[in-house]
Amino acid sequence: MSMDVNLAFFIDLFFHIMGMWWVIVPSILLGLIVGAIPGFSAANTIIILLPLTFLMEVEVGLVFMIALYCSSRLGAGIPAILVNIPGTAGAAATPLDGYPMAKKGLGQRALSISFVSSIIGGVLTTILALVTMPLLARVGFYMHSVEMIVVMLFGISLIASVAAKDMIKGLIAGFFGLMIGSIGADHVYATPRGTMGFLELYDGVPLIPALVGLFAISEAFLVIESGSLLSKSNVQNVDNASWKETIKGVRITLKRWYHVTWTSMIGLIIGVIPGAGAAIASFVAYQQSRTFSKTPDAYGTGHYEGLIAPEAANNGVTAGTLIPLMVLGIPGGATAAIMMVVMQYQGVPTGPRLFVERPELGYGVFMAMLVTYLLMAFTILPMSRYMSRVTMVSTTYMSPIIIAFTLVGSFVPREYMFDMYLAFAFGIIGYIARKTGYHVAAILIGVILGPLLEQYMLRALKMSDGDPMVLFSSSLGNILWAALVITLILPAFLKRRRQPKTVE
């Protein structure tokens, strides 16, 4: 089947997909719920509903999966902001500035900022993906082990930012996290390392128990001390909040459109790289946002740009992940892999043939993403006012709910009881860390990025027979090394440059 791909085609496609609102809106609501519950994700929800997807027309099935995928990404940020529980690893950088805002009674504004930056980030990257698809698809080919090591180091350098107030303690937390992330069988000879005899740790430390333990369980134990998430004056803030707070959040984000744009681009590019994902994108975006900020010291205290960066980036990843699948037939992530299964089951080709034989499906996937983000603006934004009231719930009810639901969430991905115990153990580590002035986010960054860094490091060293100079053997790698060094030095340089001005 051949079809002219021109402006009229895209306009026609847009309205055609818009006509499927009856699939998109319920999928958005379902995606928000599964995104907000740690342990659940778009991928495992789609797997559960796979038989239903096979019964749908291929176009409807794809639209359903895309809407679920996009909204679950956005949904993961909601508990991250309100109760310091990132729904997925992709939202792990969101509470760094989102939660301090909620604690000040500005949860509604924080949610509004998060939603608008996610939606704008999603829309921009989808449009860019549509325009530059063939070009972007090639990014994955240039990113080998050496380049990926530098990308990982970009993310890991966030530890230094998180630790800005007490560098030594931050580095201890970060490198302890990297050590914990190294638990498991090694990638070449499967030698068990640091597993303490637990077979369940041979595949490494599962992310969800670490995530919910460090953030949620430790939080549930901590909030008992204060009796409420909010102080009395901040409860007043939430009580007095009106729709104006939501509008203010929209205005704040729109005013920082350039910030949303470039951080979402980071997400798009990292999303294209197979195996990279939303967690790395949000850490890198947060770190870069802080590096180039005029007020880096305010990060971690409820800085608007500190919330915009990870949210725009992790929604930029959604379009990026689908590009290798659509253009090359290579799935860039778990959800993309499931989509590929559905497409193959329905006899739809993936890769270059898709755009020749079924352009309405190839471009339709990205158009569905665009429509989903647009419809999300109308469905989710009004909810921010009511969602923010979660912060007013007494700890009498909040703490047990957090514990029960997050323990179940840690069980879900692998269905091991061991993962519940592990989440509790991480909860105790997180509680001690927070009580004694260590940052749990630094530990988590290490746990997430440690195994990935090791994997790429080993691959590079194996190829060079153990010669460490391989790390400086590629032109693109060297450019990235230079960029990394610049971003590490730049904050100190900028600070020094600004100091005389403030003295004057």
Add this chain to the structure above:
Amino acid sequence: MTEQDPSPPTSKKNIAGELILPISALTFTFYYIHTVIDSPWTAQVNAFMVGSILLTVIGIFLISRIVMLVQGSAKFHITVDRLPGVIKSRQSGFIGLTISYLLVIESIGFTLTTALFFWGSMLLLDYGRAPAVKLALAIFMALVAYGIFILGFETRLPKGAIETFLARAL
């Protein structure tokens, strides 16, 4: 548990609490290195790269704290948590209930354990007020959790008498 001393700026800083994490990290790093000592180099890269940096950083941290102790700007004093007694007992009780939840869930099933956990913790955290209302709320929330996780998402959470009964009834 020891805790960082939230004392006024004029008093000495108690460093006992902030040593827990570095000492745990130190112990774990030595254990990790011990598990890879006879392994091929591919298994050792991380242990020696990350481990050596971590040991160096912890070394610097410990030296800085020893210097603070010698200079008299810090003190080492192991104290039990300085929270008020009521809060401390609620917090310890809640942690105890969480451990019990994890220990019991496999034997009596998800729904019943969750209901008992909700009821017990809500009573504990609310000083035992309105037990009947809290029981009703706990049962309702446990059933909602059953509906979402076991019925909706078909999660294989531990099953007991309640799950068997509900499966037959529904």
